[in-house]
Amino acid sequence: MAIYDIKEAKPAPINNRGIIFWLRKNLFSDIKNSLLSVFCIYFLYLTVPPALDWLFFSATWSGSQEDIVNDGARWIFIIEKFDQFIYGFYPEALHWRPLFVAALTVAFIASVKLLKNIKLKIIIILLYPFVSIVFIHGGLFGLETVETNKWGGLMLTVIVAAVGIIASFPIGILLALGRQSDMPIVKTLCVGFIEFVRGVPLITILFMASVVLPLFFHDGIDFDKLLRALIGITLFQAAYIAEVVRGGLQAIPKGQYEASESLGLSYWQGMILIILPQALKISIPNLVGSFISLFKDTTLVLIIGLFDILAMVTLTNSDSNWLGYEVEGYVFVTFIYWVFCFSMSQYSKSVERRFNTELK
Amino acid sequence: MSNPPSAPTNSVSFFNNPKNRAIIFQVFALGLVVFLAYYFANNMFANIEARGIETGFSFLDQVAGFGISQTLVEYDDGSSTYSRVFLVGILNTLLVSGIAIFFTTILGLLIGIGRLSSNFLIAKLSMVYVETFRNIPILLQILFWYNVVLAALPSPRQSLSYFGEYFLNNRGFLMPKPILEDNSGYILAAFIIACIGVYFLARWAIKRHDDTGEEFPIFSVGGAIIILAPVLVYFIAGQPISSEVPELKGFNFKGGWVIIPELLALAFALSIYTATYIAEAVRAGIESVPKGQKEAANSLGLKEHVILRKVILPQALRVIIPPVINQYLNLVKNSSLATAIGYPEIVTLFSGTTLNQVGQAIEIILMTMAVYLLFSIVISLLLNWVNAKMEIKGR
Numbered sequence: 001m002a003i004y005d006i007k008e009a010k011p012a013p014i015n016n017r018g019i020i021f022w023l024r025k026n027l028f029s030d031i032k033n034s035l036l037s038v039f040c041i042y043f044l045y046l047t048v049p050p051a052l053d054w055l056f057f058s059a060t061w062s063g064s065q066e067d068i069v070n071d072g073a074r075w076i077f078i079i080e081k082f083d084q085f086i087y088g089f090y091p092e093a094l095h096w097r098p099l100f101v102a103a104l105t106v107a108f109i110a111s112v113k114l115l116k117n118i119k120l121k122i123i124i125i126l127l128y129p130f131v132s133i134v135f136i137h138g139g140l141f142g143l144e145t146v147e148t149n150k151w152g153g154l155m156l157t158v159i160v161a162a163v164g165i166i167a168s169f170p171i172g173i174l175l176a177l178g179r180q181s182d183m184p185i186v187k188t189l190c191v192g193f194i195e196f197v198r199g200v201p202l203i204t205i206l207f208m209a210s211v212v213l214p215l216f217f218h219d220g221i222d223f224d225k226l227l228r229a230l231i232g233i234t235l236f237q238a239a240y241i242a243e244v245v246r247g248g249l250q251a252i253p254k255g256q257y258e259a260s261e262s263l264g265l266s267y268w269q270g271m272i273l274i275i276l277p278q279a280l281k282i283s284i285p286n287l288v289g290s291f292i293s294l295f296k297d298t299t300l301v302l303i304i305g306l307f308d309i310l311a312m313v314t315l316t317n318s319d320s321n322w323l324g325y326e327v328e329g330y331v332f333v334t335f336i337y338w339v340f341c342f343s344m345s346q347y348s349k350s351v352e353r354r355f356n357t358e359l360k
Numbered sequence: 361m362s363n364p365p366s367a368p369t370n371s372v373s374f375f376n377n378p379k380n381r382a383i384i385f386q387v388f389a390l391g392l393v394v395f396l397a398y399y400f401a402n403n404m405f406a407n408i409e410a411r412g413i414e415t416g417f418s419f420l421d422q423v424a425g426f427g428i429s430q431t432l433v434e435y436d437d438g439s440s441t442y443s444r445v446f447l448v449g450i451l452n453t454l455l456v457s458g459i460a461i462f463f464t465t466i467l468g469l470l471i472g473i474g475r476l477s478s479n480f481l482i483a484k485l486s487m488v489y490v491e492t493f494r495n496i497p498i499l500l501q502i503l504f505w506y507n508v509v510l511a512a513l514p515s516p517r518q519s520l521s522y523f524g525e526y527f528l529n530n531r532g533f534l535m536p537k538p539i540l541e542d543n544s545g546y547i548l549a550a551f552i553i554a555c556i557g558v559y560f561l562a563r564w565a566i567k568r569h570d571d572t573g574e575e576f577p578i579f580s581v582g583g584a585i586i587i588l589a590p591v592l593v594y595f596i597a598g599q600p601i602s603s604e605v606p607e608l609k610g611f612n613f614k615g616g617w618v619i620i621p622e623l624l625a626l627a628f629a630l631s632i633y634t635a636t637y638i639a640e641a642v643r644a645g646i647e648s649v650p651k652g653q654k655e656a657a658n659s660l661g662l663k664e665h666v667i668l669r670k671v672i673l674p675q676a677l678r679v680i681i682p683p684v685i686n687q688y689l690n691l692v693k694n695s696s697l698a699t700a701i702g703y704p705e706i707v708t709l710f711s712g713t714t715l716n717q718v719g720q721a722i723e724i725i726l727m728t729m730a731v732y733l734l735f736s737i738v739i740s741l742l743l744n745w746v747n748a749k750m751e752i753k754g755r
Contacts, residue, residue, distance in 0.1 A: 026480035033479050040481040143514040189393060199736035200729045201693040207711050208729075215407045215739040216400040296497035303700055308501055314507075330504045334496050341495035 052080015054128050055331075065321075077325040078332045081316040085332070088307050092146065098155050101132045108184060121144035148226040152307035154336065156226075160233060160298045160308065165291050167234040172241025177271065179242065180249055190242070197239035202297055206232045210304045229301050233294070249275065282355065288348035292341050309333050404722070420446070426713055428704045430620050442714055449706035450731055456623055456705060457692045464691065465684075467631060468638025475643045476728065494636040499697050501633055505627035514623075516612050525605050533619040536603035543597040547590045547718045550624045554589035558582040565691035622703035626695065634691045638684055646672065647678030661701065678750045682743060689739045693732060706731055 027037040058072025070073055078085070087095055108128045115121050136159070139145040151159065178190035197205065209232030214223050252275055260270030278289075302311035313329035316322065374380055406414060420443040427437045431453040435444060474486035493501070511530060514520065519529040527534040565576035594601065606616025648671050657667040698709040706728055715724045 026478070029478065036477075036479050037481050040479075040485060042484075043479075183382050183386050185390050189389065196733070199733045201696040201707070201732055203696045203699065203707060204711065204725060204729050204732065206714075207707075208725050211715070212725060214720070215404045217403055292495075297497075299497040299499040300697070302499075303697075310497070310503070313503075317419055327508050330500070330508055334500060334504070337500060338492070338495045342491065345495065 018033075047061050073331065073354035074226040074325060075321055075327055075328065077328050079320065081319075081329075084153060084316055085155045085309060085312050088156055088312070090146060090155065091144075092151070094138075094146060097135050097138070097143070097146075100257075101135050104128070104132060104135075125339060148224050151226065154309045155305060155311050156301075157286050157295075157298050157308045157310075160226075160230065160306075161291075161295045161300060162300070163230050164233040164237045168228070168241050170331050171234070171238035173245055173276070175242035176239060176245035176249060179246055194239045197236055198243070202233075202236050202300055204235050206300060206304050208232065209235075224307060225304075229304060229306055233301075234331065235300070236297075237290070237294050240251050240293070241287070242282050244286040245279060247286060248279035248281075251282055252279050285348045285352040285355075288344055288351070292348075295340060295344070302322070309336065413719050415720065415723070417723060419720060419723075422718075424528075424714070424717075426717070428709065430623065430704055431667065442718070445709050445714055446727065449704065449709040452703070452709075453692070453705040456626050456630070456698065456703065457688075457695050459623075460628045460634065460691055460695070461688050463627065463631040464634040464638060464687075467635035468684075469642055471635060471639035472642025472646070475639065476646055490636045490639055494640075496633075498633045498694050499700060501624060501629040502697055502701060505629050505630045506621065510621045510625050516608065519608070519613075525639070526605075527606060529613075530621065531618070532621045533624055534606040534613050534616045535619075536605045536616040537615065539602050539604055541600040541602065543600040545598050547593050547600070550593035551586070551686060552588045554586045558585050561585075570682055620703070622698065622701050623747075625701060626698050626703050631693060632689055633694070634687050637687045637690075637691055639688065641680050641683040642676075644683075645676040645678075648679045649675045681746055681750065685739060685746065689736060692735050696732070 023073050030035040045123060054072045056072075057072035060068045060070060060072065060074045060076055062079070063076060065074075065076070068076075083092065083095070087098060090098065105128075108124065111124055112121060115124070134143065136151075136155075137146060137148070176195055178186045179194065181187050181190075206229060209228045211224065213228055213231065217223070256274060256278065257270070260274040262274050263270075265273065298308060299310045301308050307315060310333055315332055316329060317324070317326055395498060421441050422441055423438070424442050424445045425437060426445070428435055428448055429447050430452060433444070433447060434440075435448055461470065464666075471486045471489055474482045477483045477486070512530060513530040516527075516529045516531055519527040519534075521527050525536050560580060563579050565578045568574055604615045606613040606618075614625070653671055654667060654673065657671040661714070695705060696707040698705045699712055702708060711725055711728045715721060718724065
């Protein structure tokens with residue numbers, strides 16, 4: 001009879017756990033990888049410490065211009081000009097109005113998400129743009145009028161982007177439906193518009209809107225510069241939204257169209273109740289992507305003479321007391337754009353991921 | 361007794377017939393568009409007349425009379441016409457687009473492959489690159505490079521110099537200009553002949569591979585022929601190309617080739633920005649190849665580089681190329697932002713300076729748009745051709 005001894009369990013091999021193993025696997029698996037890693041570390045050593053030093057450690061965060069001793073970033077410039085970066089030339093006493101609209105927007109989004117009553121929702125959705133415009137522009141209910149040439153900075157950027165997305169959305173959906181339609185004339189008109197707009201750069205459309213559009217109307221009609229830019233941006237964005245929505249429409253199985261027809265729904269009933277809710281839902285990631293492009297493209301309005309946040313960099317630097325602070329200005333504006341765009345792209349990615357798991 | 365329910369009739373009323381409805385709706389839509397066009401055109405002509413603006417394209421024959429900082433074709437401030445300005449603008453757009461497409465392809469390819477690297481640092485750095493530069497507006501990047509980085513370069517007297525022949529300063533990048541002498545045409549001829557030769561060699565190699573399965577190193581041999589033939593002819597013809605090195609005279613450089621800072625900033629920003637999109641396309645393409653393909657190739661005993669060239673790339677390229685071509689088109693369209701820094705391309709020269717001088721907004725902006733539409737059509741034709749060529753052939 002054999003006698004069995006209990007043997008001690010062997011420890012796990014040391015070479016597949018711990019930091020050493022991780023380093024060896026991910027950074028130094030062979031000669032080529034090791035060289036690349038060393039090169040990367042050297043590159044990071046060259047760039048990161050000076051950048052951090054400039055941004056934070058040697059930066060001047062408070063005080064006046066006389067207090068600048070280090071050669072890092074002089075953030076006092078941003079602090080001094082902060083209001084201009086955000087509001088442009090909007091009268092200082094009235095800054096509460098855009099702030100109020102910002103708060104209103106948060107409340108608006110929350111109410112649309114939380115409210116169950118669909119009629120109330122529609123009323124809120126229709127009222128919100130009107131109330132916002134009244135508060136920012138004024139002129140009604142005893143609010144002092146602020147002309148659009150005083151609007152600027154981040155406020156203008158957000159207004160242009162928001163109006164662009166809100167106004168272009170219904171037009172884009174109509175264009176997409178027109179493009180998918182069986183009616184040849186409607187289809188040709190929509191395809192023609194979409195392909196024309198997508199074929200030319202936004203800047204030419206903005207030039208068109210700012211120079212040619214006033215010629216199209218009677219002399220009496222005076223177009224606001226901002227309104228012209230908004231019309232151009234809306235038409236531009238509508239063509240892109242149309243293509244995104246078309247992608248969603250094409251992804252809906254044919255059976256859904258047939259089912260809605262066999263239920264006896266009319267074209268619009270079928271579209272609004274059955275097809276579009278599904279098509280728009282699957283297009284959300286691409287719609288957000290298109291919105292990010294629009295947000296980045298709002299910078300182009302500076303070329304036709306509006307003062308968005310990017311234009312503020314040059315403008316604030318023309319103050320004779322504050323010359324030569326372009327770098328800080330550009331870095332600050334870059335940071336703002338980056339935060340906006342990056343968070344939106346993360347949101348779109350998370351939506352995409354959620355849909356993916358639903359399909360699996 | 362009640363009547364039996366009447367059978368549904370086929371005769372619906374005229375307005376409920378979908379066919380009639382479609383026709384009525386379309387006539388209505390067309391009528392609306394025609395009416396709007398008529399209304400706008402009417403107002404437009406009235407406005408144009410009231411403001412005393414001329415119409416038509418006769419302005420193209422007038423002398424432009426302004427200077428352009430970079431021209432690829434002959435241009436003279438005093439005698440060249442607006443049509444020549446138009447041509448100069450188109451060529452400058454194509455120049456900056458060509459340069460940027462070249463660099464963005466290389467950069468995008470490297471970053472895209474880098475994101476899939478097994479090396480942790482390379483993958484993360486590539487990701488940081490993509491997430492950083494993709495989320496910053498291209499116009500901001502162009503202005504940053506132009507107003508901050510290039511403006512900080514030293515003046516011509518304190519130029520940064522490389523090898524004593526290349527100089528970088530705030531007036532641009534200067535390099536030696538090749539001067540073609542008498543026999544230099546032979547070099548070009550040699551290059552063309554080498555290209556034709558390599559083309560036939562490649563066809564022969566593919567045919568032999570199809571027939572016998574034998575490989576021929578067409579890339580290295582072909583590359584060697586294309587490079588060596590002109591070099592050989594260069595020495596045989598007695599070195600007919602000399603170079604003109606830029607020299608500092610007074611406050612500025614004379615001679616040599618000058619790349620203006622606007623071109624540098626624009627090409628740089630466009631390359632860096634578009635590379636992020638190309639990198640994502642490359643990554644998506646490589647990830648789209650099923651893992652089993654690589655494992656199957658491995659189990660057949662193929663070597664790493666053969667797997668990459670013969671198994672992964674042919675399948676990945678099918679996915680990579682269409683979005684990349686779209687990005688090229690976006691790059692060409694984005695090059696119009698040059699107008700913010702004054703690089704003399706079509707929008708700056710034509711929708712900017714020419715429009716200010718002539719005032720015929722409609723003709724000028726339509727001509728500018730037509731140029732970009734032409735680019736778009738050419739590129740989408742190219743895309744269709746590529747797609748047809750790449751389509752998996754059903755058997």
